[in-house]
Amino acid sequence: MIAPSAVRIAEVGKSFGAVKALGRVDLDIPQGELFGCIGADGAGKTTLFRIICTLLLPDRGRAEVLGFDSVSDFREIRRRLGYMPGRFSLYQDLSVEENLRFFAAVFGTTVGENYDLIKDIYTQLEPFRERRAGKLSGGMKQKLALCCALVHRPELLVLDEPTTGVDAVSRREFWQMLKRLKAEGITILVSTPYMDEAVLCDRIAFLQKGSVLGVDTPCGITGLFTRPLYAVRARQKYRLITALRRYPHAASAYAFGGSVHYSDKRPAADLRDLLAWLDASGLEDAGITQIEPGIEDAFMALMELQGETGTEGADG
């Protein structure tokens, strides 16, 4: 038997005036999972999370959180939920300690009661106990906000872009904390614009323009990329990209760090022919190696599949 669902969303849609924030979203997140929502600004991540947190009413569809209906039983859900909105909602003029004590109080508990849960994180903040939240670095704010969201030992933790605007070191530490919280049995729902964080989740959903392009484990999602993929390198990158895109058999060519990821329309690409084409385009130094597709390749392939490459989602 599968673990019972922590979050079950069926055909949920939401519009703000003429702007469609969520199309028709279905999701099922079992208890104890670390689930990631990956998508750009305006993809609908925040709207989805707010519906799950009972802060927004869906226009249609139904959301069930921890076994309760998000509309009729919203109080039950709120009691069991820890929510960390984007931009770390803290009182900038209150100290680290005051913030934590306040959030404990409004959730009807004390810092001491669940100290074991936040101890690991809070000890890092301890030296700055008296400092005002507004004077903390981004990484410290993020840790404090996490403590505040955990202080009442929620069953479900919803984190909206917790790593945006935080440096790479803090980001890595933050994901280690999430792993530890998962081990405590807390279901975690996290959104991020960073593709490289996707692999750290148990399962991920790609969101784009208010719809879910795919849901799977990181491994499973890269498996959606069926065509062979090549990394092409040359010194003159702009010419390389244009030459690859002009190649008659090209399916896609996207810059990827130091190389260009190229996929071919044919089941197996004729690399000798491709090299000759590049050579004729003045790229004598070009080199090609076949590679395994990554999460980002898969996301882009899914976007192409949905015909989403023409325009980007509107802000919101």
Place this chain on the structure above:
Amino acid sequence: MKSFRGFVLKEFLHIFRDRRTAAILFGMPMLQLLLFGYAIRNEISEVKLGICDLSHDQATRAITSKLLSSGTFSAKRNLRSPEEIGPAFASGEMNEAVVFEPGFAARLQRDGFCDLQVITDGSDPNVSRIITGYTASVIQDYLGEQYAPFSAPGVVPVPVMLFNPALRSVYLFVPGLMALILMLVSALMTSISITREKEIGTMEVLLVSSLRPTEIILGKVAPYMLLAFINVLTVLALAFMVFGVPCRGSLPLLILESLLFILTALSLGIFISTITASQQAAMMISLGGLLLPTILLSGFIFPVASMPLPLQVFSNIIPAKWYLIIVRAIMLKGADFSYLWQETLVLVLMTVLLMAASIRKFSERLQ
């Protein structure tokens, strides 16, 4: 209950954490009262008077000395001819000139009337009107003393200002100032403090906590209620002790009515915060929509009766207007509740309506 207490505690931390805000909130009432009490007043003293006496008889001398002994007119300048009047006004040496026609006393004796010209600076009409009236009353006084027993030429009105015989403007400003300060502290500060939580996103977290919306609203109201109440006491104490403003009616009644008005202003503030999303918008609405009408249309500075009809009608929806009537009646006229129940009822109704609208609009969810 524990969570509610934590909430109120946090509000106080916000208020005292920022020293400047705290200083403004507690210092402003005193500062404003001192400002209005000393600097901005309507009564006129030190009018520089010029006398152009073309008659030089016993009547003109008597009137002149009566004018100067009244205390309103400070300096006297003798002008030899009416031509000197213009330049003297232009240079600011004079605020008023009185011209007696030649043969003043003789004509008064003979005809029973004579000409006396009062010239004032029309570029400051308020001052001009007041000192003209004052001069006229002094002359009337003189004539009454001299001639009334024998030949009363018709009826001479002798105005007496009840309740504020000296027309001390601080008496009028204190009630208006109380209305203004309470509006500012209660409405502006609450609306800003709630919208700030929306802006920084903490409102989202508060909503998903186990706090009920009424608890959030009450938690916001309680600290500012206390703060506003302290301000009322400060202003009253200063008014009694520094300016000697009397409280002829019941002090407990005055305090109760003030508490009611604080509630009205707080519910206004909450209502504003439910319809705005940013601190800036809340501030604009509070300043433009509340403070300006409170100053201009409540009867604080300009009497309601002298406004055009549409503004008079509009002034009825300004809570400060009713509070002002109540405070003036209690402090200056010594009125008791039986005279004030209608105004009180208006404020109660306003409060109930605004509170109901706020709680309805204060959503448990985001928009």
Place this chain on the structure above:
Amino acid sequence: MADAVIHTENLTRKFGAFTAVDAISFSIGRGEIFGFLGANGAGKTTAMKMLTGLLRPTSGSASVAGFDVRSEPEKIKQNIGYMSQRFSLYEDLSPKENIRFWGGIYGLDRKTLREKSARLLEALDLQEAADTRLSSLPLGWKQKLAFSVAQLHEPKIVFLDEPTGGVDPVTRRRFWDMIYETADNGITVFVTTHYMDEAEYCDRISIMVDGRMAAIGTPDALKDEFGVSSIDDLFIRLVRPTPIE
């Protein structure tokens, strides 16, 4: 470097006793894409302000586009373009109005401006949206427009401050296509970014730690040198030893 467009020698800036930028020396060539990385507070912003002529160095020297940052900051401003994701364009104006405004600031005459505006709107496929408010356009379009506007006056160097946050991977690559094209035209591109994987798109990168240049070189060479598999790992290796605060 023979045709260095940016060249610094022991460039230093102190604020009181605090040394924000500590004797950094580097050269960036024509048409190069240079990634300028560092943790918050490492001195990145201060260094960039000195290079754009907004802040005088305490000691050391720097030339940008052939002009000295100390004596000719105004000349520098005429020869560089600057784009930041946050501040570049006015949201309540249309693309056309934004182009006209910035063209005016850069001192383009009316005829040139009209031609450039038309060409730019066409290249960005913005003709239909030319008169709609920027706030209603997708973020990706705004970023591309901002990048183009920063080049209206044909600068020798374009400074990009955190240019591609918050967009989907395809849109982000469209933006990088533009950067590559710009570099291919011989314009130097100077990029600061939080995205470590984005650093790998640059020809060369530098990582600042506590006001000093902790590493500089091509992404591949740096990865070899420090024995790490990604720039992300390299960044953490370099930044980690210092306390987080």
